[in-house]
Amino acid sequence: MPALQHRAAHFILKNLGMFNRSYTEEAFGRRFVIPIINGRKTYVSEPWMAQMIAHLFRQKPGAFMDVGVNLGQTMLKVAAADPEREYLGFEPNPACADYAQTLITANNFPYAVVPAGLSVHTDILQLQIYRNEDTDPSASLVEGFREGAIATKPVVTVGLDDLPEGLLPKQVAIVKIDVEGGEAYVIEGIRSLLAEQRPHVLVEILPAYNADNSPRLEQQKKIEACLTDANYVMFRIRRHSDETLSTIERISEIGIHGDLALADYLMVPAEEADRVEASFS
Numbered sequence: 001m002p003a004l005q006h007r008a009a010h011f012i013l014k015n016l017g018m019f020n021r022s023y024t025e026e027a028f029g030r031r032f033v034i035p036i037i038n039g040r041k042t043y044v045s046e047p048w049m050a051q052m053i054a055h056l057f058r059q060k061p062g063a064f065m066d067v068g069v070n071l072g073q074t075m076l077k078v079a080a081a082d083p084e085r086e087y088l089g090f091e092p093n094p095a096c097a098d099y100a101q102t103l104i105t106a107n108n109f110p111y112a113v114v115p116a117g118l119s120v121h122t123d124i125l126q127l128q129i130y131r132n133e134d135t136d137p138s139a140s141l142v143e144g145f146r147e148g149a150i151a152t153k154p155v156v157t158v159g160l161d162d163l164p165e166g167l168l169p170k171q172v173a174i175v176k177i178d179v180e181g182g183e184a185y186v187i188e189g190i191r192s193l194l195a196e197q198r199p200h201v202l203v204e205i206l207p208a209y210n211a212d213n214s215p216r217l218e219q220q221k222k223i224e225a226c227l228t229d230a231n232y233v234m235f236r237i238r239r240h241s242d243e244t245l246s247t248i249e250r251i252s253e254i255g256i257h258g259d260l261a262l263a264d265y266l267m268v269p270a271e272e273a274d275r276v277e278a279s280f281s
Helices: 002-015 047-059 073-081 094-107 183-189 191-196 214-229 270-279
Strands: 020-027 030-037 063-067 087-090 112-114 117-119 123-129 151-159 172-177 200-204 232-239 245-251 264-269
Touching: 020 073, 030 073, 030 094, 047 073, 047 172, 047 200, 047 232, 047 245, 047 264, 047 270, 063 073, 073 087, 073 094, 094 112, 117 183, 172 183, 183 191, 183 200, 183 214, 214 232, 232 270, 245 270, 264 270
Parallel strands: 063 087, 063 172, 087 112, 117 151, 172 200
Antiparallel strands: 020 030, 123 151, 200 264, 232 245, 232 264
16 A cells, blocks of 8 residues: 555654754864754855854954844854854744754754844735745745746744844844845844944845846845945955955945846945955955
């Protein structure tokens, strides 16, 4: 009977550890336990980001706030750069948030991940899925950000003011934003944080490619306006061909381009911009 055979095979494979297991891997000078949960696993990538986080930690005390955790790729970089730093993550995709929590437990990290996106308001939105995998890193909360969504799932977003007392760190050094088109909503949602705590902001802003892409250009203008209001200076992050960190260059606008290698930015409080820029010389 096929159903009985299927259950028997599932039982045997589960007891052999073929579904859920883990291994250790060195990443950025430290060894981590990497769980494999129902085929999901994090991966080591973007050495430039690890170098950038370590560099900025030397510039500023405080916690790391990770908006768009996905499978915890940035979490490993934070732990490698400074294991004592406080870390708070936000991830709206339940499959990703569940894996990130498993990664935290496996490595005994004193970290927290909120299973929600961070935005202007607390709401329930539809997450657009573009790949046939439940942890799709290209998934977006912005309807129509890309063409060809194959599915959607309802997820929660939360406004900063609705977080329970004591969850938000008292001092935030860095906010990393990787939210596939929703950057303007996150930056608008952390206006009070930018004004009061003055963190550095690491953000990926995917290219507009051409002048006809008005939705992306409108989002860029909103980001620029919000940062101007907060008295922040924009830098584009440059990296070498081997994906290691090169330098930063000051810019006045995001502009129109089609190069994914130019899609990562560092936003710095104006009063710290000269010092941070000089630290990369």
